[in-house]
Amino acid sequence: MRDLNGAVVVVAGASSGIGRATALAFAKEGARLALAARREELLEEVAEECRGLGAGAVAVPTDVTDAEAVKRLADRAVEAFGSIDIWIANAGVGAVGRFEDTPVEAHRRVIETNLLGPLHGAHAVLPLFRRQGHGTFIATVSVGAFAPAPYAAAYSASKFGLDGMLDSLRAELVDSPGLHVCGVYPSFTDTPGMMHGANYTGHALSPEGPIYDDPDDVAATMVAVARRPRARAMVGALAPLSRIGYAVAPRLVEKVAGYGMHRHFGRQPPASPSDGNLFRPVEEGRGVTGGFYRPPPAWLSPVLVAGAAVAAIAAYRSLGRGPDRRMRRH
Numbered sequence: 001m002r003d004l005n006g007a008v009v010v011v012a013g014a015s016s017g018i019g020r021a022t023a024l025a026f027a028k029e030g031a032r033l034a035l036a037a038r039r040e041e042l043l044e045e046v047a048e049e050c051r052g053l054g055a056g057a058v059a060v061p062t063d064v065t066d067a068e069a070v071k072r073l074a075d076r077a078v079e080a081f082g083s084i085d086i087w088i089a090n091a092g093v094g095a096v097g098r099f100e101d102t103p104v105e106a107h108r109r110v111i112e113t114n115l116l117g118p119l120h121g122a123h124a125v126l127p128l129f130r131r132q133g134h135g136t137f138i139a140t141v142s143v144g145a146f147a148p149a150p151y152a153a154a155y156s157a158s159k160f161g162l163d164g165m166l167d168s169l170r171a172e173l174v175d176s177p178g179l180h181v182c183g184v185y186p187s188f189t190d191t192p193g194m195m196h197g198a199n200y201t202g203h204a205l206s207p208e209g210p211i212y213d214d215p216d217d218v219a220a221t222m223v224a225v226a227r228r229p230r231a232r233a234m235v236g237a238l239a240p241l242s243r244i245g246y247a248v249a250p251r252l253v254e255k256v257a258g259y260g261m262h263r264h265f266g267r268q269p270p271a272s273p274s275d276g277n278l279f280r281p282v283e284e285g286r287g288v289t290g291g292f293y294r295p296p297p298a299w300l301s302p303v304l305v306a307g308a309a310v311a312a313i314a315a316y317r318s319l320g321r322g323p324d325r326r327m328r329r330h
Contacts, residue, residue, distance in 0.1 A: 002227055002228075004026065004029040004030065004031050004223065004226060004227065005029060005030035005031070006030060006031070006032065007026075007029075007031045007032070007085040007086060007226070008031070008032050008033075008034070008077060008081040008082070008083050008084050008085045008086070009026045009031045009032070009033050009034070009084075009085065009086040009087075009088065009226070010033075010034045010036065010073065010074070010077050010084055010086070010087045010088065010121075010125070011023045011026070011033060011034070011035050011036065011088045011090060012036045012037070012062065012064055012070075012073070012087075012088060012089055012090055012091045012117065012121060013036070013037055013064070013089075013090035013091030013092060013140075014033075014035040014036060014037050014043060014046055014090070015035075015037035015038070015039045015042045015043050015046060016037075016042070016191070016192050016287060016288065017189075017191030017192055017193055017215055017288060018090055018140060018186070018189060018191055018215045018218045018219065019037065019088070019090040019091070020046055020215075020287070020288050021215040021216050021218065021219035021288045022088055022090060022218070022219040022222045022223075023035055023046055023050055023057075024046075024049065024050060024053065024219070024288075025216070025219040025220060025222065025223050026055070026086075026222075026223060026226075027049075027050035027053040027054070027055035027057065028053055028055075029223060030054065030055060031055060031086075032055060032056040032057070032080075032081045033047070033050055033055055033056065033057040033058070034057075034058050034060055034073065034076060034077035034080060034081070034084075035047050035050070035057060035058070035059050035060065036060050036061070036062035036064070036073050036091070037061070037062065037091065038061060038062070038063050038280075038281045039061075039281045040059070040061040043059040043060075043061060044059045046059070047059040056080075056081065058076065058077070058080045060072075060073050060076045060077070064089075064091045064113060064116075064117030064118075064120055064121065065109075065112040065113055065116060065117060065120075066120075067116075067120045067123070067124075070117075070120040070121055070123075070124050071120075071124045073124070074124040074125050074128065078128070083128070083132060084125055084128055084129075084135065085134070085135060085136065086135070086136045086137075086138065086226050087121055087122075087125045087135070087136070087137045087138070088138050088139075088140075088222060089117065089118035089121045089122070089137070089138070089139040089140065090139075090140040091113060091114075091117050092113060092114045092117075092140065092193075093109065093110055093113045093114065093196065093197070093198070093276070093277060093278055094110065094152060094155050094193060094196075094197040094198065094276075095107065095109070095110050095152065095154060095155070095197065095198035095199075095200065095276070095278060096151050096152055096197055096198065096199055096200065096201055096205060097151060097198075097199065097200025097201045097273075098151065098200070098201070099153045101200050101201075101202075102153075102154070102198075102200045103200070106154070106198050106200070106275065106278055107153070107154035108154075109278045109279060110154040110155055110158055110278070111154055111157060111158045111161070113158075113278075114155065114158035114159065114162065115157075115158040115161045115162050115165070118139045118162055118165070119165060121137070122137055122165075122169060122181075125137065126169075126179070129176075129178075129179050130176060130179070132178075133176075133178045134178035134179065135178070135179050135180070136179075136180040136181075136182065136225075136226055136229050137169070137179075137180065137181050137182065138182045138183070138184060138222060138225055138226065139162055139166060139182070139183050139184070140183075140184055140186070140218070141159055141162055141163055141166070141183040141184065141185050142155075142159045142185060142186065142187075143185060143186070143187040143188075143238060143239045143242045143243075144156045144159040144160075145159040145160055145162065145163040145183075145185065146160075146163070146242065146243045146246055146247075147242040147243065147245070147246045147253060147257070148246070148253065148254050148257050148258075149257075150257050150258045150261045150262075151201065151261050151265070162183075163183065166181050166182070166183050166231075169181045170231060180229035181231075182225045182229050182230060182231060182232075182233065183231065183232050183233070184218065184221050184222055184225060184233050184235065185232060185233065185234045185235060185239045186213045186217075186218045186221075186235040186236065186239065187213055187235065187236050187238035187239045187242065188213065188238070189213040189214070189215055189218060189235075190213070190214060190215065191215050191288070192284065192287060194206070195282075195284040196276050196277040196282055196284065197276045197277075198274060198275050198276035198277075198278045199271060199273065199274045199276060200273050201265050201268075201271075202265075202270060202271065202273070203265045203266075203268035203269065203270060203271055204268045204269050204270075204271040205268075205271070206268060213235050213236045213238075215288050216288070217235055217236070218235050221233050221235050
């Protein structure tokens with residue numbers, strides 16, 4: 001859909017962060033929006049802001065872990081606007097803590113929201129897409145889909161699983177060229193998610209290192225993918241570098257990530273455990289950004305370029321150490 005004016009877009013997780021930025025980005029394109037999240041009052045605030053930009057918008061309070069509620073969201077969008085052209089599966093939660101210190105109910109809730117939420121969305125909208133002969137499903141995945149996330153095992157599991165689900169749906173839809181399944185892969189993003197997250201570390205939560213992505217950049221990528229669908233759209237430099245780095249040197253990446261997180265939390269002040277927004281909405285974090293962004297140091301860009309070159313060379317050389325070469329050697 002090169003022209004998004006009048007397109008019907010469902011945005012799940014629209015109350016803050018990437019979802020709110022995405023709703024506003026599509027509103028500026030003239031799309032008609034069905035906005036979903038658990039925080040009803042805040043959701044209506046976002047809908048009103050979209051209307052102020054000239055877009056039609058309805059607020060549909062929805063918990064994406066409830067499959068029937070997600071089906072009602074799809075029905076409400078069709079009732080309001082007659083169809084659905086684009087579905088943005090963006091709702092997500094996180095729980096930070098050592099694996100065994102994090103309650104199993106918290107692990108389960110992360111997977112229910114981050115993996116089953118998009119699955120419920122796809123299950124609700126794909127039949128409509130098939131009847132229409134067109135439609136684009138876009139999920140917010142993460143750098144966590146292809147690199148380890150110590151202290152966030154369930155988050156990583158949900159994103160690895162979501163990446164696999166999208167691959168499988170694309171394979172299944174090869175007979176439907178008008179239907180598209182896409183993933184957007186941001187790295188660390190300056191959203192209110194840090195305020196929302198469950199915390200079982202025993203220490204205060206704070207970002208580790210620079211925050212690399214702006215929510216508005218992620219939203220702009222969503223719009224670009226809606227216009228020109230593609231399987232994977234990376235946001236920023238860290239996501240593709242993480243993917244290449246873990247493919248080339250997985251044990252090294254695991255050690256660096258693990259020791260880095262141990263060191264980070266060891267420096268943070270004590271804090272009481274919190275379930276964050278896992279089981280019920282919280283009032284904190286109502287905007288697009290979390291206020292954590294710091295401009296990256298000047299030396300970062302050349303280091304990232306050099307890192308990409310080293311990773312590419314290592315990947316190329318690893319091909320020469322494959323089974324065929326070993327067989328020739330013997």
